[in-house]
Ligand code: ASP
């Protein structure tokens with residue numbers, strides 16, 4: 079079986095939904111994972127903020143506009159009156175629920191319930207559209223099998239058991255449609271795999287059903303060698319290894335949720351990135367195979383905070399790093415980059431929700447400096463740290479202000495930390511040096 083995931087743009091308009099239908103209509107059984115229609119999750123996040131801030135009128139206004147958009151979509155998409163009625167009723171139910179949330183007090187659970195509605199809407203609408211088009215499709219409710227454990231990791235045993243049981247227990251279909259992103263937590267409450275999590279849903283499903291391949295369909299021809307929003311003349315990379323793709327996704331290439339390749343790499347299930355608007359393009363194929371050498375791609379991640387921790391006593395003082403790391407551990411804040419010298423350590427975090435408490439604790443035994451608005455520019459390629467051209471990178475650095483460099487942490491990644499104001503210049507300069 080294949081697993082195909084379609085992102086928000088792919089289900090964001092009637093034209094694109096029709097493209098998706100044409101892509102999935104032939105070629106054997108498949109599981110189709112859908113995101114919310116583009117823009118919807120952002121609007122639902124904004125709605126939760128309205129609730130948090132007591133802005134009921136704002137929230138109602140937002141919902142009115144979204145309600146109109148959904149009704150316009152189904153009017154254009156569906157022409158059988160019974161299906162249109164059924165989907166119309168479903169949409170009404172979702173919006174009644176969302177309006178009722180405006181009277182509630184904000185909580186994380188309320189937020190999770192609100193943001194899940196986008197995937198409920200897109201999958202319901204799309205499944206009825208396929209039925210209208212005479213396809214043998216059925217809806218698999220993600221909450222009947224997707225669950226995370228207390229560490230927020232997918233509960234693979236539970237997912238495998240339940241998904242296979244459900245598929246075996248219903249009349250066979252050609253296309254099983256399910257919601258990306260949403261899941262239950264270990265207590266059975268509504269939860270999700272974090273923003274962009276539909277990609278992750280697709281590979282989790284791929285791994286538990288032992289899919290031949292997982293395809294992630296978006297609105298771009300796969301991973302590019304640099305960010306096409308900021309740099310001209312980028313091109314899609316045809317082949318990447320799991321390691322390379324993981325580094326790129328983690329360090330900012332927006333196309334893939336950072337965890338996406340984790341579930342499938344150990345089973346060697348290929349992940350193919352494809353463009354819904356241009357299905358004939360090759361895209362990017364991610365497998366365990368290594369292709370090409372040297373620097374393959376550059377990506378950048380914003381909103382990074384750098385922390386410099388200085389100890390007069392680090393010289394010969396063992397246990398200093400342990401003390402530092404324990405504080406980050408306590409506040410469940412992952413560290414991304416790290417460099418050390420004899421008397422100081424610099425590190426970066428991208429989640430600064432506990433920054434104040436962390437700094438306060440560090441200050442008990444060290445001098446601490448915090449720099450906000452930093453960006454990680456990350457260069458990725460198989461064994462690039464050994465490649466003969468890589469040393470030339472340091473010449474480029476004469477022209478950009480680099481706050482930290484991480485070289486050799488992994489063979490496949492070199493990371494530079496720069497001020498976010500210098501990010502574009504750094505991306506372009508490194509791009510010219512590496513690819514032109
Ligand atoms: N709809 C969710 C989001 O916008 C999940 C996804 O698109 O992957 O984050």
Ligand code: MG
Pocket residue numbers: 085274277333334335
């Ligand atoms: Mg996405």
